[in-house]
Amino acid sequence: MNMVKGAEGEATAKTGGAGHPLDIGTDERRMHVRAYNYWVSLLGGRAYPSIEDLDPTNIADFGANSVLLDFSHGVEDPAVAYLGRSLREECGVEASIRQISEVPARSLLSRLTDHYLQIIANRAPIGFEAEFVGQKGQNTLYRGILMPFSSDDDTIDFIYGVINWKVTVDDEMQARLAAEVEAARRELPRIEVAVAPAWADGPSAVFAEPPVDEAPVAPDFLDADAGLADLLDNARACADDVGQADKRTRAALYRALDRAYAFAEAAAGDPEGYAELLDDAGLKPQARAPMTPIVKLVFGVGQDKTRLTEYAAVLTHARRQGIAVEGFAAFLSGAEGGIKGIVAAERAVRRPATRPDGFAAAADMLRAKAPIASLPIAAGDEEFVLLVARAGLNGMLEVVARVEGEAALTEKAIRSAGG
Structure with missing residues (x-):
C-alpha cells in the first residue's frame, strides 16, 4: 500500500x-x-x-x-x-x-x-x-x-x-448556520400549542421520542418570569446536550452559550440569588474574570479548563460589546471566525499596551541639547558618534578613541544619556 x-x-x-x-x-x-x-x-x-x-x-x-x-x-x-x-x-x-x-x-x-x-x-x-x-x-x-x-x-x-x-460543511460553519436559524426562530411570534399525552403504543407514538439521528435539545423557557435557578437549570441542560451530541450537532454548543449568556445577564440583576448559587456549588465570584464562575456553573467545574476559559471569553466579549440577550445568537453567527474569532478579539482587548520605545525620545532630547564642546574630529555619515575619553590634567577630558561598528552600544549610550 x-x-x-x-x-x-x-x-x-x-x-x-x-x-x-x-x-x-x-x-x-x-x-x-x-x-x-x-x-x-x-x-x-x-x-x-x-x-x-x-x-x-x-x-x-x-x-x-x-x-x-x-x-x-x-x-x-x-x-x-x-x-x-x-x-x-x-x-x-x-x-x-x-x-x-x-x-x-x-x-x-x-x-x-x-x-x-x-x-x-x-x-x-x-x-x-x-x-x-x-x-x-x-x-x-x-x-x-x-x-x-x-x-x-x-x-x-x-x-x-x-x-x-x-x-x-465544517463544524464551525454548521454551528454558525444553526445559530442563524436560532436567531430567526427567536423573531417569530410564539404560538401556544395544546399538547396531548403521547403514549408509546398509541396514535401519538411518533412524538414519544426524538428522531435517532438528532441530538436531544433542551426545551425553551416560554415563561419570561423564570427564576435564576430555572435559567441555570436550562443552561445546564443545553450544556449536557453538548457533551452528548456528536460533532455534527456542534450547534448545541452555540445554544448552550446563548443560555449561559442569558443566565449571566439575569445573575447581574439578582446578585443575592447568584451568590447563593455560587455558594451551593462551592464557587466564588472573580472580579477579574466575572464570567468564569458562570461557565463553571453551566458547564461544570470538571470541564476542560481551556474550554471554560474560551467560553468565558466569549461571554465577556459579548457583554463588552453591549450585546443584548436576544441578540446573542446573531452575535455568534455573525462573528468572523466563529468562537475562535471572538476569543481572539477578547484577548486582543485584554493584552497590555506595548510600552513605547524610549530611543526616539532620547535621540530627540540629545538633538535639542546644547553641545558641551566641539572637537575637530570627522563625524562621518553617522548622526551620533560614540567617543572614549580619559581624565586629563586640570579637569580636562582627553578623547582617545572613536568607537565604530558598535550600533547596539551607541544606541544604549543614547538611551542612557537622553533618558
Whole structure:
C-alpha cells in the first residue's frame, strides 16, 4: 500500500499486483468498486483491457464521473481523450481540455490526474481516497480509481479514471448556520400549542421520542418570569446536550452559550440569588474574570479548563460589546471566525499596551541639547558618534578613541544619556 500526500489532505492509494487483486472494499454500491468490476470484465485473459472495448460515452453508471487519458504520444503531458459531464461541471470547465497541463489547479480533476504516473510504475489499477479544499473553498471528500488500458495488449498507453465526491460543511460553519436559524426562530411570534399525552403504543407514538439521528435539545423557557435557578437549570441542560451530541450537532454548543449568556445577564440583576448559587456549588465570584464562575456553573467545574476559559471569553466579549440577550445568537453567527474569532478579539482587548520605545525620545532630547564642546574630529555619515575619553590634567577630558561598528552600544549610550 502506498501513501500519497496531497496539498490539503492525505490520500491513500491502494494498488493491485500482477493478478490485479485490489483492496478497494466490498460494498458493491460504491462507484469505484463498480468501475473496477467493469475493468475486470473487459480483461478477457489479457494483461490489460483493450482500449477498443472502452466507450465512456455509453457507460450510464459512471461515465459522467470519468476521464480518459491518452499516453500514445508520450507520458509528459498526456491528452485528455474524454471528460465526463459531472467532472467538467465540478471543475467549471466550459471549453474542451486537450492536455493534462490544462487541468485547473485545485480542481477535483487535478486530484485524479495527480496519480496517473503510479499506474505506469505499478502497471495495475490504483484506488485512492482523501479530502481537500477545492476551488470554491469547500471541503471535499473524494474516492476514485485509475485503471490501465492498452492498444497492443502490452503497453499502457491509456488510463481510465473514475471518481466520486461529496462536499462537506465544517463544524464551525454548521454551528454558525444553526445559530442563524436560532436567531430567526427567536423573531417569530410564539404560538401556544395544546399538547396531548403521547403514549408509546398509541396514535401519538411518533412524538414519544426524538428522531435517532438528532441530538436531544433542551426545551425553551416560554415563561419570561423564570427564576435564576430555572435559567441555570436550562443552561445546564443545553450544556449536557453538548457533551452528548456528536460533532455534527456542534450547534448545541452555540445554544448552550446563548443560555449561559442569558443566565449571566439575569445573575447581574439578582446578585443575592447568584451568590447563593455560587455558594451551593462551592464557587466564588472573580472580579477579574466575572464570567468564569458562570461557565463553571453551566458547564461544570470538571470541564476542560481551556474550554471554560474560551467560553468565558466569549461571554465577556459579548457583554463588552453591549450585546443584548436576544441578540446573542446573531452575535455568534455573525462573528468572523466563529468562537475562535471572538476569543481572539477578547484577548486582543485584554493584552497590555506595548510600552513605547524610549530611543526616539532620547535621540530627540540629545538633538535639542546644547553641545558641551566641539572637537575637530570627522563625524562621518553617522548622526551620533560614540567617543572614549580619559581624565586629563586640570579637569580636562582627553578623547582617545572613536568607537565604530558598535550600533547596539551607541544606541544604549543614547538611551542612557537622553533618558
